[in-house]
Structure formats: C-alpha cells, structure tokens
Amino acid sequence: MTEEYIIAGCLHNEPSAQRELYNRFSPKMLAVCYRFAQSREDAEDMLQEGFIKVFTQIHTFQNKGAFEGWIRRIVVHTCINFLKKYKKFNDSVDLANADYVYIKEETIPSIMQAKQVTECIRHLPIGYRTVLNLYAIEGYSHREIATMLDIEESTSRSQYTRAKSMLENILIKKNILEKPKAQFGWLAGVKK
Amino acid sequence: MEDNFNPDNFEEFLQEQVGNQRMYPSDAVWRDINKKLHGEKRWPALTIAAFLLLSVTVGICVHFTPKSSIFLKPGLEPISISKQPVTSDDVLNKLTSSAPFANNNNNNNQVTSSAPNIGNTDEVAEQTTNSSITDPATVNIPNENIALEQKATSRSSSAYYTGRVENYSGKDEKLVLNKTETSLVQETVNEEGLIKSTVEEASPIAQITPPSRAIVSPGEFKKDYNDKNMVDEFLKDHKNDITLYTVTKPEDGEA
Numbered sequence: 072m073t074e075e076y077i078i079a080g081c082l083h084n085e086p087s088a089q090r091e092l093y094n095r096f097s098p099k100m101l102a103v104c105y106r107f108a109q110s111r112e113d114a115e116d117m118l119q120e121g122f123i124k125v126f127t128q129i130h131t132f133q134n135k136g137a138f139e140g141w142i143r144r145i146v147v148h149t150c151i152n153f154l155k156k157y158k159k160f161n162d163s164v165d166l167a168n169a170d171y172v173y174i175k176e177e178t179i180p181s182i183m184q185a186k187q188v189t190e191c192i193r194h195l196p197i198g199y200r201t202v203l204n205l206y207a208i209e210g211y212s213h214r215e216i217a218t219m220l221d222i223e224e225s226t227s228r229s230q231y232t233r234a235k236s237m238l239e240n241i242l243i244k245k246n247i248l249e250k251p252k253a254q255f256g257w258l259a260g261v262k263k
Numbered sequence: 264m265e266d267n268f269n270p271d272n273f274e275e276f277l278q279e280q281v282g283n284q285r286m287y288p289s290d291a292v293w294r295d296i297n298k299k300l301h302g303e304k305r306w307p308a309l310t311i312a313a314f315l316l317l318s319v320t321v322g323i324c325v326h327f328t329p330k331s332s333i334f335l336k337p338g339l340e341p342i343s344i345s346k347q348p349v350t351s352d353d354v355l356n357k358l359t360s361s362a363p364f365a366n367n368n369n370n371n372n373q374v375t376s377s378a379p380n381i382g383n384t385d386e387v388a389e390q391t392t393n394s395s396i397t398d399p400a401t402v403n404i405p406n407e408n409i410a411l412e413q414k415a416t417s418r419s420s421s422a423y424y425t426g427r428v429e430n431y432s433g434k435d436e437k438l439v440l441n442k443t444e445t446s447l448v449q450e451t452v453n454e455e456g457l458i459k460s461t462v463e464e465a466s467p468i469a470q471i472t473p474p475s476r477a478i479v480s481p482g483e484f485k486k487d488y489n490d491k492n493m494v495d496e497f498l499k500d501h502k503n504d505i506t507l508y509t510v511t512k513p514e515d516g517e518a
Contacts, residue, residue, distance in 0.1 A: 115289065
C-alpha cells in the first residue's frame, strides 16, 4: 500500500488505511516519545494522543514535505504539550537551575549502544533532555525551542550546552565515547 | 579503531545512534486510538452469533417437526375409525346400539359413522384424507359382505373415494378391493394362494351426503334435546335400554 493510498484512505476515515499508517510509523514515533517521556507508559500515552491528532488533522497535510516529517512534528509537539500539561518540568530540574545535577551512571542499563545512548539521554534532567532532544536530534533551532517551551532563546542555548556536557561525561563513563586527545579537544573520539 | 571528530559532530552522532531507533507499542494503544476515532463497537460477534443461533433454532422448529406417526411401528398404518371428538350425540348413539339395532345394521349393510364397532364385519378401512374432515358420510359398496365406513374427505362434493378393503368372504378366500380414483380392482385370494383380479371402472361412489349426524338407524332420526326437558325425554326414549342395565338392589334377606 503506497503512502498516497494510505493518505487518501485516512482522508476518507477508513480504518484499514489508518491501521496501515499506524503500523508503518508507530515504532519510530514511539522511540521519539520515549526520549521525551519519564516512562514507557507516558510514552505510549503521548503516542496515542499524537496519532489521534495525525488522523484528525491529516487534511491539513499539503504534500510539501515528507509525510514522516509531518507526523514527527505533530508527535514532538504532542510530547511537549504532554509534559506541560502534566507539569513534568516542575517535578524535575527546572530549565534555568540545573547546573549542579549529578547523574548516577551506574543506573543506566548496559544494553545495545543505540538503546544505551537513549537511556543516557533519558537519565538527564527533564529540562536538559527536552532541549537536547529538540535541538540535537529533532533539528529545531533555539528560537523555535524558546517558542515551544516559553523560555528565552539564550536560556535554550545555555541549557543545551550544559546538557551536552553532561551527556558526554555519561557516555565516556559508559565507554561509548572516548576521552578526546589534547590536540583535538577533549571530545575527539568515538569508540566503535 | 577510533574516529576523531570535533565537537560539532556530536549532534550527528546522536542522530545516528537514536534517530532510527524503533520501539513497538502495545495493542492497547491502537485499540484506544480506534475507539476514539470510530467509537466502540459493542460485541458485534456476540450479536451475530445470537442472530445465527436464533435463525437455526427457528429453522429446525419449522422444517423438522416430528410426524404424528413417529410412535407407530413401521409398516403399520393407523386405522382411523373416527376422527370426530366424542360428543354427547356419540354417547347417546352408543347407548342405542343394542343387539336388535345392530342386527338391523347388518341386514342393511350399513354402519353408522359414529358407531364404528357395531356389527360383525371385519373390515379395515383406510382413508385418503386431508386435514379438513368435516362431516361423516355413509358409503355403500355393492358387495354383500363388505360394509365400509367412510368420512367425507373433502368439502368438495365431487370427491372420489380411494381406499383398500380386505375381507374374508367366509369360504377360505380373502377378498381384496383396491379402489382408486379411476378404477376398482377386486382381487380374490383363495386358500391355495391363487389370485383372481377384476378391474372395474370407477364411479364417483363417495358423493358426500349432507350432514347426517342424526342418523342412528334407518328411517329414524334422533331427537334433539334441549336443556329443559332433556332428562325426561331421554328417559322416555331409552326406557327399554335403561331397564336392561338396571341392577336392582338386593334385599337384606337375600344377601
């Protein structure tokens, strides 16, 4: 079933086309949600809300970009709204006051490298994690992040710098990254 | 082997590591999504199953109703003597069936339709009947030893009688009559097993007579009793019969 056929079916509210679209994109989108969420249950709730928005707003898709990118943006916005809605930011470290957070690297499970990196990201404070996910992985600019999270653009930059530093330390301790040599800076190598 | 890269590659590294990661959600997620999009379907399978079960039950009841002759032995046809419900007239007619009256019936080769066991005939009457038996009719077959009882088989006045009559003529012979709508086959089986058959053209022998419920003996019609004088009239008419069956109470000395 081609992507155009799926979109046409979803526009006619056909359950089979909707199921096909869900089967095709839900694994990637759940991974996105999982990086933002505190738990898998939260991630599935985010995914559910995100796909309901996809199916109800699919008539706004104008074929200007990739369909997957359009779904991904909806899911990311849903995750941000979910965190704001349930005030997850207040439960953890505030975006502006996370300078002296200590992460216990031993709590991060030793699994495959890709999943290990994900788990390392998820162990960051929620403010750091959100900015890191949006900037480094999803590709949003600091201005867009500031708009989405209702913070200053400079705050987004500083939070990203701190999040990046903290994640690098975690990855080095987990032997996923190697400490860089002096002539190239301290972050210079990736262990394969 | 190590890859040397500058800090600008950090985002690339993260995207490579986690950008294509896949996780598979549980089925409950899709069920909830589908429920919110299309509403909850309440037990469609159960509804369909209940409808099918009801249809099959009705079909079985309609098409597989057991026959009325299910308790009879195979090969034995029910002998229909009288299909009319027993009424007060039947009781009265039976009371009148004393010996002189029965002899009178034998002499005239007639059997009243509502008194089937009167007389000494051994006939077995089989009827081709439909369900709408209305009034009894008396049929006379021109044979001196055969008296046939028949009820009207139809409301139509031009009905033919179709039946089979067997009788022993008294000389070690067995007389068999097969009567159809168009012919009368008369077979005589003697003691040695030889069969003689005669075919006659049939005639509408079973013209339905008008309702004759009052016929109790030739030339005599039973009276109708009303509520007021019923007992008196009945006692008056059946005085002789009642006398036959009256047992006088013995006196004390005789006991």
